[in-house]
Amino acid sequence: MAEKYDLIVLGSGPGGYVAAIRGAQLGLKVAIVERELLGGICLNWGCIPTKALLRSAEILHYAQNAKDYGLKIAGEIEADLDAVVKRSRGVAAQLNKGVTGLMKKNKIAVHMGEGKLTGPTSLTVKGEKGEEKLEAKHVIVATGARARDLPFAKADGERIWTYRHAMTPKEMPKKLLVIGSGAIGIEFASFYNDMGVDVTVVEMLDRIVPVEDKDVSAFLHKSLTKQGITIMTGAGVEDIKADGKGVKAKIKDKDGKVSESEFSHCITAIGIVPNTENIGLEKLAEMEKGFIQIDPYGRTKSKGLWAIGDCTPGPWLAHKASHEGVTAAEAIAQELGNKDVHPHPLDRRNIPGCTYCHPQIASVGLTEEKAKEAGYDVKAGTFPFIGNGKAIALGEAEGFTKTVFDAKTGELLGAHMVGAEVTEMIQGFVVGKALETTEAELMQTVFPHPTISESMHESVLASYGRALHI
Incomplete structure (x- = not known):
């Protein structure tokens, strides 16, 4: 006899495990199905361990340039590749254990194995317990994606x-x-x-x-x-x-x-290829280039079947998947009679993007070019980090903050940053966009001194010809 749940989540990446947790918080009986490692690609092979690698490279960069900060380091500075990789894998392992703990804390049943849909709200799992049959009132597909191969040169792991x-x-x-x-x-x-x-x-x-x-x-x-x-x-x-x-x-x-x-x-x-083949979706969901088509809450064309994350249309980002997971779980709870949840549809215009190269880049909303193409009368301003005291003191004076506004309404349309710590600062503009801020509120906001975040304020001022430090 099949085990029955209110919600089954197929895939335990940053969208899947968060959806499972939110469902459990709302009183649903939840199960999660995972074929490899809890936490999915992002936690085990993507977002988190790559940041650990990049942190090691950043420390190496600073050590090799210590003289720029008035410091002397005796002896040759070199990278120990095995140790760098070991640290990165240790970070991933620690977080994997954390997700395992969260599943236990929230009383979420974990079924390890290959899951395949047998209907909109049923599936089989082939894994450590043999073949299991599972049924639910609702199923969320969160199977993610994988790297796309070159057609004439598939990855071999060697060269x-x-x-x-x-x-x-x-x-x-x-x-x-x-x-x-x-x-x-x-x-x-x-x-x-x-x-x-x-x-x-x-x-x-x-x-x-x-x-x-x-x-x-x-x-x-x-x-x-x-x-x-x-x-x-x-x-x-x-x-x-x-x-x-x-x-x-x-x-x-x-x-x-x-x-x-x-x-x-x-x-x-x-690019990426969605993991949507051979899991029983053929007649259950509308597909486009392998990606599952959904409404703003995650619903597919089949009642009771939902999808989130990298197996759905982009942007293909972990934080977008997590947000979709919460939205879908809340919408499911609402359908099951919970009157205290009020899910909101995802607004893709307010999803930030971050790239952790050196220097970092971060952005949210429309670029200046896209805003003009959309028909906006644009006001845009840029403030360089060379005019920011904290950036100079840190030895990180290369970079800038740029903001884009609707000249008619003052609406913040987009923000774009490059330089030190911008992946941390972009959230200020994300919150501003979510609150539908205009240049007036941003100009009246007090930014702490000395911080690189002052460049955010100055870029707003620059958009209206009022920058103070350039």
């Missing part, structure tokens, strides 16, 4: 890597090719460059981090080039051949010239 291989390298690359300049590609390019590797980035579009504001892309391109990274935009990799010695890549540059270059390793960061 051609995805992000997963790049996090646990068997050896330090000597010369690294990174294909793709989105968040994943640029973060690994930055990490390995700081670790002393000769890095080349190839991007087929006309600028790196192409979803960001053009000013941010241009600044980051200049900064990474200054750090020694070779960047080729408007370029494409035509062919790759890997052997025991390395990788040979044919690269067509922006002028159409094809040349062959040799590298020790290659990272492919050209």
